[in-house]
Amino acid sequence: xxxxxxxxxxxxxxxxxxxxxxxxxxxxxxxxxxxFVNEGHIDxxxxxxxxxxxxxxxxxxxxxxxxxVSSGDGxxxxxxxxxxxxxxxxxxxxxxxxxx
Numbered sequence: 001x002x003x004x005x006x007x008x009x010x011x012x013x014x015x016x017x018x019x020x021x022x023x024x025x026x027x028x029x030x031x032x033x034x035x036f037v038n039e040g041h042i043d044x045x046x047x048x049x050x051x052x053x054x055x056x057x058x059x060x061x062x063x064x065x066x067x068x069v070s071s072g073d074g075x076x077x078x079x080x081x082x083x084x085x086x087x088x089x090x091x092x093x094x095x096x097x098x099x100x
Contacts, residue, residue: 031054086099
């Protein structure tokens with residue numbers, strides 16, 4: 001089934017999950033915010049994804065954050081041994097929280 005919709009709660013839970021995955025997998029100390037621009041959906045492969053704007057050192061990058069493989073503009077490289085920062089995540093419903 002292509003573009004299957006989840007409940008709002010399911011989409012928000014997935015947004016939080018992929019945001020945490022990005023923060024842990026991309027420990028750039030200049031990572032400032034992750035802002036989801038849509039709720040997200042499940043594609044034909046069964047992966048859930050949502051569009052987001054990721055701000056790094058004041059520059060915005062348009063990304064598709066996915067439960068399997070994320071893609072987009074390409075984020076700047078991270079120095080070895082960097083630690084994940086505290087990042088503000090703004091969900092598609094307008095709520096936000098700081099994740100570490």
